[in-house]
Amino acid sequence: MKRDAIDRLLQLAFLEGTIGTRGAYETSAARKPVEIRASESSRVRLQERLASALGGAIAPQDVPLTVGLFLKGVRSEGALQPQDVVSRLGLSQNIYRMLEHDRISPLKISAEIWKMFRRLFNLPVDEFVEMVRRTHQLVFFRPSFRTTLARYDARKQKGMKASALEQAAVELYTKAQLSLPPEEESKLDALLRSISQDS
């Protein structure tokens, strides 16, 4: 549409917030048919840029407690299928399953794979390092939890109780400050330092 100097002046006042349309302009913009189409490459580039920013925008409280919980979240959202993660990180199916159930120590997986993991999901370094640390604590302390569970063996509906306790234990172990033996702590620190260097 052709516009003259008066229109441009009014536009300038609108942009500077001196005058408004009480939502008429915004409403009209939503109803208009799309007349300009960005190129496919521009669209893809923008999506990637936004996805990258979205990773950095994750609030700390939104980062799952453990790697397993995170991977389950990815699966349920449908953002990436397990086979995609497996192929992109070069993991075996078996290792992936153990990761998703927090059944394998992060120490058993190389720092390079963890770096690729962080980059794949655009996770903030600090939050990711904490997630790996909590996962290791959970895996390390789980055997001692099993002995506690054993005491409930004789009770009724033990399956249900065990399941409830398992969930409680996951929360307990991942939120608690648990001191690892010095040797374990040292190995974990070395891994986490290596992951952090990727930033």
Added chain:
Amino acid sequence: MTRVSHPRASPARPEKVGAIQGPGVSNRQVVQELKEANRLGCVHLVELYQNRLLGEAVNVFHVPPADADEIVSDTLLAVVTEIQSFEFKRSDGDFHFWVMTILRNRIRDFVRHRALTEGLMTSFQEAALEEEELYSPAEREVVGSIVRQYEESLRTDDEAFAHDGGDTHRKTGRGSSRKLQVIADTLELMETWERVLLRCRALDVPYDEISTYTGKPVKQLKVYHARVKKKFIRLLAKYYPELAANTEIGHVAHSGRVEP
């Protein structure tokens, strides 16, 4: 007296106000996905808004396509990074209004930058020349004077910012807005339907939508638009007596009414 309805309070499709005609994804879904850091949210956000915002920047505000592309990217990037602060308060359209506000601010920053570097007069003169028969040299001089004052106030703000290292950062732009206050004051002197017509047409709001807000037939709005503009520039000239004194503007500025 003509009744003018509040655009937002329009009874037509209240829940649909600001609802985008897009690929079957609602604003609420996009917001939820982005808040959950789901990458699909980025895909849907781009599908819903990239082309639409590009169209607004290029067609309505005359931003060059390459710059418009950058402005739209920055707008959607701001949406993603600030998504946690957004909340729906009224309807699904809240998100659209929020995105449009960010776009408006980005385009304003672009225009300010252009005013400081190459100046706005060139584009204003080009626009004025298109309508050479409609406006006299003196009327165009009034427009030019406002634009020059706006540019000057931007330069003053910019220099103040450079001088005190940011203390006035939040105030930057206030001076430039004040320089444009004369436009709002002039509009206040006009009838309500005239104000709505001028403001909405400058932003490419279709005549049929303006008709629902003003209660005036579309045909009448089309016929009167040029005359209402002419009335506006005459009223505006009252604020610049030194420019109007030696021209015909001074003689006609006192007749405020638009004759059919």
